[in-house]
Amino acid sequence: MEITIDFATTRKIVAEELTQARDDIATLGLPEAYRRSQQRHDQRLAAASDASTLACKAGCSWCCHFTIDVRPIEAFRILDFVEKEFSPAEKTRVRNEIQANGTLLSSLNDVERMQQNVKCPFLSEGCCTLYEARPQTCRNYHATNVAGCRQSFEEPDNLDIDPEFAPMVFQIGGAHVDAFSKAMREAGYDIAAYELNGLLATLMDRDDLRRAFEAKGRPFDATQGMDVPMEFVDD
Numbered sequence: 001m002e003i004t005i006d007f008a009t010t011r012k013i014v015a016e017e018l019t020q021a022r023d024d025i026a027t028l029g030l031p032e033a034y035r036r037s038q039q040r041h042d043q044r045l046a047a048a049s050d051a052s053t054l055a056c057k058a059g060c061s062w063c064c065h066f067t068i069d070v071r072p073i074e075a076f077r078i079l080d081f082v083e084k085e086f087s088p089a090e091k092t093r094v095r096n097e098i099q100a101n102g103t104l105l106s107s108l109n110d111v112e113r114m115q116q117n118v119k120c121p122f123l124s125e126g127c128c129t130l131y132e133a134r135p136q137t138c139r140n141y142h143a144t145n146v147a148g149c150r151q152s153f154e155e156p157d158n159l160d161i162d163p164e165f166a167p168m169v170f171q172i173g174g175a176h177v178d179a180f181s182k183a184m185r186e187a188g189y190d191i192a193a194y195e196l197n198g199l200l201a202t203l204m205d206r207d208d209l210r211r212a213f214e215a216k217g218r219p220f221d222a223t224q225g226m227d228v229p230m231e232f233v234d235d
Contacts, residue, residue, distance in 0.1 A: 021183035069193035081133035097121035140173035192225030
């Protein structure tokens with residue numbers, strides 16, 4: 001699906017988010033800055049001119065079986081949310097699914113991973129148990145026709161499926177994420193992307209890796225990290 005970029009809107013969002021993110025990271029620290037950025041992210045998406053065209057609704061979970069990449073700050077936010085909000089039984093279930101998914105996906109290359117349906121460990125009875133702290137990719141993935149999402153689930157080998165999406169929601173979400181990521185990079189933090197399950201499995205019970213990240217190091221397996229090109233900000 002081709003779209004025409006609304007440069008006035010995306011540049012405005014980038015300028016606003018970059019300024020706010022820089023200030024929040026410097027004054028509040030990265031974890032709180034990221035939490036607040038997630039709130040702004042949701043508000044901007046909800047205010048998009050074509051937000052009403054989205055087909056996403058509670059109980060629809062086709063896309064929750066597609067693998068995604070996350071940045072370290074997202075993974076730490078997820079782990080902190082789980083520790084605070086999940087019951088002991090849910091923590092055990094999620095931990096087991098993360099480890100099983102991570103083992104399965106670790107032997108696959110990028111194309112093979114795209115062709116593999118893997119239930120998100122945070123999907124339970126058709127609902128996202130992580131919704132408040134869900135990753136940026138999940139926040140930005142919004143289809144306007146559920147048929148494309150279902151087809152992608154039913155035909156994981158078919159990489160030619162082009163789901164329909166809302167152009168302004170896509171642009172607003174992308175501009176927001178790029179701006180916050182640029183602010184993180186300027187502050188010296190690792191913004192490489194890693195497969196969700198593999199990164200979470202690595203980080204669980206590893207406070208040393210969290211400390212190394214907070215010290216602005218890159219303590220994760222560099223061969224697994226991917227530098228994601230930014231579409232809406234200048235490098």
